[in-house]
Amino acid sequence: MINKLKPYLLNTLFVSIFFVGLAMIFKFAPFGKDTMLTVDLGQQYIDFFSMYKETLTQSPEMLLYSFEKAIGGEMIGLWAYYLLSPFNLIFLLFNESNFEVAVTLITYLKLLASSLTFMYFSRQKYELSTLPSIIFSLSYTFMSYTIVYQLNIMWLDGLVLLPLIALGLDQLISGKSRLLYVGSLAIMLIANYYIGYMICLFLAIYALYVIVEKQVAFNLKETIISYFRFGIHSIIAALIAGITLIPTYYSLTQNKGSYLEFELDWEVAHTIQDVASKLFVGSFNFDEMSSGSPNIYAGMLVILFVGLFFINKKIKLSEKIVAILIFTVFALSFRFDLFNKLWHGGQFPIWYHFRFSFTTSFFLLVMAIKAFKNQPKRFPLGVLITAIVAMALFSGYYLWIDEYTFLNDINIFISLAFFLAFVIIIQLERPKKIILNSVLLVFVFSELFINAYIIMSDINYVQQSKFEDYTETLNQSLAGLRHPDNDFYRINKTFMRTKNEAMYTHYSGMDHFGSTIEAHVPELYGYLGLPDGNGFATYTNGTLFLDDFFNIRYFLAPTTNSSEHTVDEGYVLYPEATDLDMEFHPISTQYSRVKVYENERNFGLGMEVSSDIASDGTEFTSHRPIENQELLLSLIDYNGNGAPYFTEHDFTNVTYENVEVADTGDGDYYTYVDTTENDAQTPRIRWHFETTSRNPYYFSIPSQFSSKNVSFDLNSNHYRFYSPFRRRQVYNASYDTVREDQYFDVELVEEELQANLLELYEFDLARYEDMMDTKEDNKFNVTQSSHNHIEGNITIEQDDAYVLFTIPYDAAWNITVDGESVEPVSVLSDTLMAIPMTSGQHNVELTYFPRSVVFGGISSLIGLISLVGIIYWDRKTSQKNISVETDSNTSD
Numbered sequence: 012m013i014n015k016l017k018p019y020l021l022n023t024l025f026v027s028i029f030f031v032g033l034a035m036i037f038k039f040a041p042f043g044k045d046t047m048l049t050v051d052l053g054q055q056y057i058d059f060f061s062m063y064k065e066t067l068t069q070s071p072e073m074l075l076y077s078f079e080k081a082i083g084g085e086m087i088g089l090w091a092y093y094l095l096s097p098f099n100l101i102f103l104l105f106n107e108s109n110f111e112v113a114v115t116l117i118t119y120l121k122l123l124a125s126s127l128t129f130m131y132f133s134r135q136k137y138e139l140s141t142l143p144s145i146i147f148s149l150s151y152t153f154m155s156y157t158i159v160y161q162l163n164i165m166w167l168d169g170l171v172l173l174p175l176i177a178l179g180l181d182q183l184i185s186g187k188s189r190l191l192y193v194g195s196l197a198i199m200l201i202a203n204y205y206i207g208y209m210i211c212l213f214l215a216i217y218a219l220y221v222i223v224e225k226q227v228a229f230n231l232k233e234t235i236i237s238y239f240r241f242g243i244h245s246i247i248a249a250l251i252a253g254i255t256l257i258p259t260y261y262s263l264t265q266n267k268g269s270y271l272e273f274e275l276d277w278e279v280a281h282t283i284q285d286v287a288s289k290l291f292v293g294s295f296n297f298d299e300m301s302s303g304s305p306n307i308y309a310g311m312l313v314i315l316f317v318g319l320f321f322i323n324k325k326i327k328l329s330e331k332i333v334a335i336l337i338f339t340v341f342a343l344s345f346r347f348d349l350f351n352k353l354w355h356g357g358q359f360p361i362w363y364h365f366r367f368s369f370t371t372s373f374f375l376l377v378m379a380i381k382a383f384k385n386q387p388k389r390f391p392l393g394v395l396i397t398a399i400v401a402m403a404l405f406s407g408y409y410l411w412i413d414e415y416t417f418l419n420d421i422n423i424f425i426s427l428a429f430f431l432a433f434v435i436i437i438q439l440e441r442p443k444k445i446i447l448n449s450v451l452l453v454f455v456f457s458e459l460f461i462n463a464y465i466i467m468s469d470i471n472y473v474q475q476s477k478f479e480d481y482t483e484t485l486n487q488s489l490a491g492l493r494h495p496d497n498d499f500y501r502i503n504k505t506f507m508r509t510k511n512e513a514m515y516t517h518y519s520g521m522d523h524f525g526s527t528i529e530a531h532v533p534e535l536y537g538y539l540g541l542p543d544g545n546g547f548a549t550y551t552n553g554t555l556f557l558d559d560f561f562n563i564r565y566f567l568a569p570t571t572n573s574s575e576h577t578v579d580e581g582y583v584l585y586p587e588a589t590d591l592d593m594e595f596h597p598i599s600t601q602y603s604r605v606k607v608y609e610n611e612r613n614f615g616l617g618m619e620v621s622s623d624i625a626s627d628g629t630e631f632t633s634h635r636p637i638e639n640q641e642l643l644l645s646l647i648d649y650n651g652n653g654a655p656y657f658t659e660h661d662f663t664n665v666t667y668e669n670v671e672v673a674d675t676g677d678g679d680y681y682t683y684v685d686t687t688e689n690d691a692q693t694p695r696i697r698w699h700f701e702t703t704s705r706n707p708y709y710f711s712i713p714s715q716f717s718s719k720n721v722s723f724d725l726n727s728n729h730y731r732f733y734s735p736f737r738r739r740q741v742y743n744a745s746y747d748t749v750r751e752d753q754y755f756d757v758e759l760v761e762e763e764l765q766a767n768l769l770e771l772y773e774f775d776l777a778r779y780e781d782m783m784d785t786k787e788d789n790k791f792n793v794t795q796s797s798h799n800h801i802e803g804n805i806t807i808e809q810d811d812a813y814v815l816f817t818i819p820y821d822a823a824w825n826i827t828v829d830g831e832s833v834e835p836v837s838v839l840s841d842t843l844m845a846i847p848m849t850s851g852q853h854n855v856e857l858t859y860f861p862r863s864v865v866f867g868g869i870s871s872l873i874g875l876i877s878l879v880g881i882i883y884w885d886r887k888t889s890q891k892n893i894s895v896e897t898d899s900n901t902s903d
Contacts, residue, residue, distance in 0.1 A: 018134070018141040019127055022148055025456065026126045029153060030119045033463055037472060039115050044580075045472040046111040047118060050300070051362075052162040053473050055524055056093060057114065058511035061107050063094050065517055068103070072799040076859040079513040079798075081523035081532050081548050082501070082561060083818050085861065088262025088527035091255045096168045096202050098124075107515070108482065111475055118161055125170040126152040129376075132174035136181050137384050142448035146312070146455050147383075151376055153459040154309035156369045158466045159295055163363065169206035172199040173373055176210060177217070183244055184221050184237050193248045193878055200252035204259055206366075207252075209354055211245065213370035216340055220333045220374075229329040247877050253870025258863040262527060278348045280364075281305075286345045287405075288415050290314060291426040292458065293465025296417040305345050305365035308462065309372045311430040312455055315437075316379035316386075318398060325385040334378060341371050361546065386437065395434050402430045422465070429458045474580060481508050481582035485516050485567075488605040492565050493518045499616050499793040499801065500564035503550050505586040505593065510549050521550035521561065532819050533737075535842035540636025540711065540741030542733045551588040551733040552742050555595055555707055556640055556656070556779065559613040561817050566608040568593060576603040589731045591743040592707045612783060614647065617791030617805065617816040617855075621649035624813050624838050624845055631840040634739045637711055637772050643839075648782050649809065656779055657709075657772040664699040670759060683764045694759040700744070700771055701751040707774045708744040710755065712736070715766035724756040744771060791816070791855065799859040806852045813838075813845045814855070820844040823861035828853050 031042070038045040048057050066073040073079070077086050098117050105113040130148040133139045139147070152170070160166055172195050179192025196214075200207040222237045223229060249256065285304040288294060294308060321331055344350040345365065352359055354367040406427045409418055436451050485504075494500050503521045504512070513520025523532070524547040533543035539557060542549045553561070569584035570576075577583050584604055596608035623629055624646050631639045637657050644656050667683075669692045674682040685694040702708055714736045723730035725744075732742060745753060755769070791814060793803040805814060813836070818824070820837040826846055827833065838845045846855075 018144060019130060021141065022126055022130050022145045023123060025145060025149060025452075026123045026152060027119075029149070029456065029460060029463075030122060032460065033467065034115060034119075036464065037467060039472070040111045040475045041115070044475050046475050046478055047114050047162065048111055048473040048478055049470060050162050052114065052164060053478075054509045055511055056164060057110060058509055058515040059089065059093050059525075060099065060102050060110055060113075062514035062517075063099055064102050064107065065514075070798060072797050075861065075864075076799040077514075078499075078501075078519040079517065080525075081528065081819075082521060082535075084523070084527075084529050084532065085262055085821060085823065085859075087255070087258040087861065087864070089525060091201075091204050091259040091262070092527050093165050093525070095255065096121075096165055098168070108479060111478060114164065118164055118167070121164070121167040121171060122152050122157065122161070125157075125167065125174075128171055128174040132178045133380055135178055137380050139380065139384065140444075140448075142445065142452055143383060146448070146452050147376055147380055149452075149455060149459060150310045150313055150379075151373065153463055154369070154372045155289065155295065155306040155462060155466065156372055158463045159300070159306045160363060160366070160369075162470075165203055166206050166366065168202045169199065169210060170369060172196075172202070173210055173370070176214070177221075177373070177377075180214065180218060180221055180241065181225075183241065184218070184225055189244055189878075189881070193244050193251070196245065196248035197251040197874070200249060201255050204252075204256055205356070208356060209367040209370065211249075212354060213367070213373075214241075214245065216337050217370075217374065220330065220337060220377075223327070223329045223333050226329070247874050247881075250870050250874025250877065253874060254864075254867040257867035257870055258861060261861060261863040279346060280348045280351055281345055283342070283346070284412075286342075288409060288418060291406075291409070291418060291422050292429070292462045293422045293425075294415075294417050295466045296469045299417060301362045303364060305368035305371065307368050307371045307375065309375055310455060310458055310462075311426060312433045312451070312458075313375055313379040315398065315430060315433050316382040317375055318401075319386065319390075319394070320378045320382035322394065323382050323385050326381060330381075334374075337374060341374075390438055395438060399431065399434055402427060417469075425458075425461065429454065476578075476580035477582040480578065480580070481584075482515065484582070484584070484604055485512060488567050488600075488602060488607060489516055489518060492607065494564070494796070496796060497794055499796045500562050500613070502565045502567070503553075503558075503563050505551070505566065505568040505588070505590055506584045507549070507551075507587050508582065510547055521563065523548055529819050529821070531840075531842045534840065535819070537738040538631040538633070538636065538639045538840065538842070540640070540739060542735075542740065543737055544735070549587075549733060552590060552740060554640065554709060554741060554774065555592050555776070556644065556774070558596075558610055559783070560643060562613050562616050564610055564613070565599070566593060566596060566610070567605055568608065570601065570604055570606050573604040586731055588733050589725065589743060592746040594746065595707075612787065614786065614817075615790035616793060616801070616803075616818070617814045618647060618786065619649075619789045619805065619807055619809065619848070620646040620813050620815045620845070622809070622811045622813055622847075623649075624815060625836055625847070629839065631842070634714065634767075636739050636741045637709070637770075640741075644779075646815070647786065649812075650785070651782065656775050658775070660700065660708075660771045660773055662698045662700045662769070662771060666697045666699070668693065668695040668697065670694045670696055673763075679768050681766060681768065683759060683766070685759050685762045696757045696759075698755045698757075698769055698771075700753050700755070702745045702748055702753060702773075704773065705747045705749060706776045707746045709772045709774065710742045710744045711770035711772065712740050712742055713767035713769065714738050714740075715764070716757070720759070720761045720764050722758045722760060724758070726753055727756075730755075739767075801857045802855070804852060804854050805848075807848050807850050810850050812848050812850070814848050815843060815845045816857075818844050818857075821859070823859055823863075825858045825860060827856045830854075 035042045040046050062073065062079060073086055074090060075086055077084065098121055101117055102110065102113050126148045129151040130144045133144045133147055157170060175191060175195040176199060179195050182188045183192045199210060218238060218241045222234050226233060281304040289304055289306055289308055295306065320326060344354055348359060360366060406423045410420065410423055432454055436447060439447055492502055501519045501521055510522040510524035526546055528546060528548065533548045536548040537543040541553065542551055569586060573584045593608060596610050598606050599609040600607040641655055641657055669687045671684045671686050672681055673684045683696060687694050717736055718734035723732055789806055789808055791803050791805045793801060795802040820835065820841060820843060824835050824844065826835055828848065833846045835844045835846055
């Protein structure tokens with residue numbers, strides 16, 4: 012037993028030295044003061060991990076639904092995409108204050124596991140000896156894809172399981188066993204359906220290679236039968252994984268799937284030249300994350316043996332043909348957006364393009380191993396000279412064109428040097444293979460380490476002290492604010508480290524950033540003049556009315572001298588947007604760096620509204636946020652006189668400094684051109700306005716403005732705003748100030764800007780407060796709440812009314828009124844949820860449970876029964892055949 016484990020223990024040693032070496036160089040906790048919490052790992056996943064622990068230890072209902080996700084949202088999709096990796100159980104062993112250390116540990120363990128599974132695959136399938144199996148497992152584990160995408164920690168499970176799935180496929184095609192294939196594929200689809208889907212697409216073409224590889228000579232009938240066997244067992248694996256796949260499919264129809272617009276376009280993504288530019292050491296920089304070509308580099312040794320694969324006479328022609336066909340599929344996928352989208356579920360990925368390219372590297376390694384295993388004792392000299400010349404010309408070409416910022420002379424010469432070294436090593440006499448393989452291992456280890464170092468050096472990492480300081484400060488500020496079980500309200504912050512901090516510090520918040528956010532939540536925010544995008548919604552600039560509408564009880568904001576109380580390596584707090592009317596709310600608590608405002612009354616989680624809300628014409632209008640807020644006010648103020656609460660005002664004047672209006676379009680779409688002649692001049696548009704009351708005034712800012720093309724000043728003070736815009740946004744212009752000479756400056760950052768006009772509105776605060784007084788007795792009073800169950804009562808005035816909940820519409824909500832089931836209605840452009848109600852006092856109960864969970868459980872049961880049935884049938888057939896053979900031998 013020990014002898015069998017020795018190769019894997021040796022491999023563990025090399026992986027550990029590699030990873031710890033990098034962790035020490037880049038000072039990742041616990042080896043230094045920095046963390047791996049950068050890009051999405053720091054902006055999304057770390058908060059999800061905290062919610063993961065909270066769910067498994069305190070609030071299991073968050074497996075289904077959570078109010079820590081924006082204004083509420085289903086959670087099955089988020090769990091399936093981010094959190095179902097078995098490795099995440101390690102977070103349960105850590106305090107949240109030390110999660111950055113847990114991230115380092117889990118990353119290491121996933122990389123180690125991927126190395127061990129690939130080593131097992133290479134030894135079982137190709138019978139590689141210890142050192143060669145370590146060489147190729149290191150090449151797999153520390154290929155460029157892994158180094159670049161390791162920050163997307165949930166995708167690494169695909170690297171761990173792919174070798175086991177591939178080995179299981181080999182056993183399945185060989186007729187040995189089906190359990191490894193079905194089991195490992197089912198686990199993959201459960202752990203991360205997204206990467207699992209990509210692996211399934213890869214298997215659809217890779218299975219052909221395995222089938223042909225197993226045949227002595229190509230046989231079409233045998234190929235069809237084997238491929239059918241592969242297909243059936245793949246379906247069984249998917250059925251077993253149905254417990255997550257079916258609920259996830261429902262989730263996708265609410266978020267990512269709703270954005271799906273698949274078109275047969277042939278737009279070129281990358282040329283062959285672009286793809287080949289990644290076949291050098293360290294061929295990456297940070298810009299490549301957002302728009303780069305695929306990361307397929309797995310080492311010069313792999314490139315060398317892939318070339319030798321096609322000239323190796325021991326490898327069948329049919330294998331080479333299928334390999335070319337597979338490379339054709341990859342080439343088309345890298346070149347055309349159409350095929351790239353297929354790999355990503357029909358959508359073009361935002362950042363991290365070609366997320367499936369690890370399958371390309373895997374297949375390159377398979378070919379390299381096959382060529383390595385079948386290499387002659389000595390290669391013909393002409394073959395090696397041809398390889399060297401080809402590599403020299405390839406390198407020279409990229410030196411000559413000099414088109415890629417991530418490639419320089421050093422990268423290319425290092426790559427060429429390693430290539431030459433590998434050519435020499437494989438050609439040396441081999442009296443002792445262990446010596447040459449040891450030398451080969453040292454060179455491969457060194458090359459991969461250099462590659463990893465160059466890539467990781469181009470990424471900025473978050474200081475551990477800043478992360479811990481911020482989370483401690485936020486937790487301190489939230490003390491005593493989180494709502495009890497017999498109440499419900501939301502909390503919002505004007506400062507932000509991430510948009511998911513409600514999940515890290517566990518409160519009902521207003522923000523969220525994630526691939527599984529329901530599409531209608533950002534839509535709702537956009538309609539109301541708040542920042543939104545395909546994957547996020549954030550509440551940075553709510554009006555006084557929206558604060559009440561969304562039932563926000565507390566606001567956290569930095570103190571004016573917060574920076575003075577921040578330690579040298581602490582996190583500096585600053586507001587994401589200028590929010591002048593925050594001062595309307597009294598301060599309930601003040602710390603040295605944070606002050607807490609309390610909104611003493613609001614509309615509650617649900618409110619009585621006019622029955623007009625269910626009318627066909629009651630919809631939001633895009634790019635008209637003030638009108639949409641006015642619509643909500645009219646529905647709530649059903650007994651009012653119908654007069655608007657927002658009044659539009661003209662600007663007293665607009666002046667241009669070093670800016671020319673080149674075109675006025677249709678009167679509301681101007682083209683502004685920078686006319687500055689030197690850097691000392693500033694291109695500025697100034698909107699002058701006056702405020703004749705102490706009411707809140709708001710700007711409606713056009714969607715074309717962003718931090719990339721403009722900066723703002725209000726009365727010569729820097730004005731903060733959240734970018735990017737997808738629709739018009741509403742921001743404070745003035746509060747509690749009567750002044751004739753106010754002005755708002757828009758400074759151009761780019762040479763030309765095309766945008767709609769700025770608008771100015773005054774909000775009738777006195778009338779609004781009078782209306783609020785009348786609504787105090789007609790809001791939904793929560794008496795019991797959890798993430799998937801809310802109970803309360805409400806008194807209705809109208810004979811024919813609706814109760815509008817500030818909960819995103821979801822058909823999985825089961826609602827009863829006085830014990831009678833009521834079907835929720837999707838209202839306001841399918842964003843929020845309402846129920847019909849008659850006059851009087853009513854008890855309302857809301858419970859969230861998606862039926863897709865039941866269907867998923869049935870699917871898994873069918874899959875398991877099918878697997879057991881096939882195994883039973885096999886054994887019965889096998890015993891019958893043995894019995895027949897025994898009888899035949901006896902009669903003979």
